[in-house]
Amino acid sequence: MKVLVTGGAGFIGSHIVDHLIAGGAEVAIVDNISTGKSTQIHPDASFYSMDISSPHLLEVFQKEQPEVVIHQAAQIHVGTSVDDPVFDATTNILGTIRLLEASRQTGVRKIVYASSAAVYGNPEYLPIDEQHPVHPLSGYGVSKYTPEQYLSVYHHLYGLRYTILRYANVYGVRQDPRGEGGVISIFIDKILSNSPLTIFGDGEQTRDYIYVEDVAKANLAAIQNGDGEIFNIGTGVRTSLNQVVQLFNQITGRQNPVEYGPERSGDIKHSYFNNQKARALLFWEPAVTLEEGLKKTYEYYRDEYRKMDKEMLKT
Template identity: 60%
Template sequence: MKVLVTGGAGFIGSHIVDHLLEEGMEVVIVDNLTTGSESYLRPEASFYRLNIQDEGLMDVFREERPDAVIHQAGQSKVPASIEDPIWDAQTNILGTIRVLEGCRQYGVKKVVYASSAAVYGNPQYLPIDEEHPVQPLSPYGVSKYTPEHYLKAYDELYGIRYTVFRYANVYGVRQLPGGEAGVITILMNKLINGETFRIEGDGEQSRDFIYVEDIATANLSALKQGDGEILNIGTGKRTTLNELIGVLEECLGRKVETAYSPERPGDIKDSYFHNERVMRVLNWTPRIDLKTGLQRTYDYYRMKAEN
């Protein structure tokens, strides 16, 4: 199978590429390297430095004729979407439509799409399941949700199968601070630089933190199953910021310097997933516990700092 990965030089996409290659698949990467890195590219994969909005994307589809697309490319910063909603929509909505047009014109059979927990907005109940009302609070949430409708339409019109993943807070090796779920990376950088980590609020706000390797294996599973499904991808476990710091202190065997400041207006207090559907539909389960994931992530950033 030949798989085109948009955003394949980025945080999540590069891990997906690694797993695809380990499974013996042919891989094509499209990435404009805005947040991705050439250092994450694998020589076995074909690489096109390209924005998904560019007309040249059609040339990639014509040349490579992939069987499937794993669509990870996009704008992932909530504040940036508020500051420039037109750019956000051009990237996440129009860019996705261009990807789907490539799929339509050149016979792609399956698309796996990275959506987000941001589509749900403030939770009306917890844990959040796939039946939870969709009420995004930011342009980013809107721009991640809108392509879900296009995927359904392209399936009905042209028979292009799809699976939608709504990601919880993904963390791990290669993540850049400042993205949708960059709190752990920010914390790691503060630790390594000997700085105090500032917590906005009382630290009891909670999220569902899932390690990037588990996200990658879910994407691979969706290439052959889960057609027409919208699936929450998370651990199903609630972790407060204070608990997160406590686990990290266990890993390091030392205290993490923290300081508390007033709560930031508009922040969602609690968000974590009900993940039984994805476990059943894809026969998938998250395997990396929080302590293991934090240790791997810290070791990676410490090694980068030393080099």
């Protein structure tokens, strides 16, 4: 099977590529390396340094002839969508349309699309299921939701199959705390640099934290299952920031200092997913507990920081 992965040099995309190649698939990667890293490109994958909004994208599809497209590439920052909504929409909406057109013209069988919890906005009830009203609070949320509608239209008009995965808060190995990083990678960076952890508000705000390997496996499950469906990809467990700090204290064996700042306006207080639909129809379930995932991620970056320290000593 030939699979094209957009954003395949990025945090989540590179893990998906690893699993695909380990399972025997041929993989082509399209990534502009804006947030991805060249060191994360799998050596057995074909690689195209290209933005998904490029007019040359069709040429890649014509050359590679993928059966399946896993679409991870995106502008992922809420702040950027506020500061530069045209760039946000150009990448996430127009880039996806260009991807759909290339898929239609070259006979792609199916697209697996990475969406986001941001489409739901402020939860009206918890846990959030797939029937929850969609009310994005940022341009980013809008630009992740709009391609969902285009996927439905392309299925209706052209028979292009699709599955939509709405991610909770993904964390894990390869997430960049200085770039696309979520709170977990930022905390680890602070811990390893002996800096205090910063929490805005009282730390009781909750999220659904899911390990990147579980997200990668959900994408692989979606290749064969869940046609025409939307799935929440999360653990179904809500965890506060204070609980995250406590887990890091246990993992590191020390009390990591915390600085509490004023609550940020517009931040959602509580959010977590109901993942029963994914369990039932995608035949997927999360396997890594938060404690296990945090330990794996912390140990990976601890070793990476030690390597960097050794290299600095050599110079």
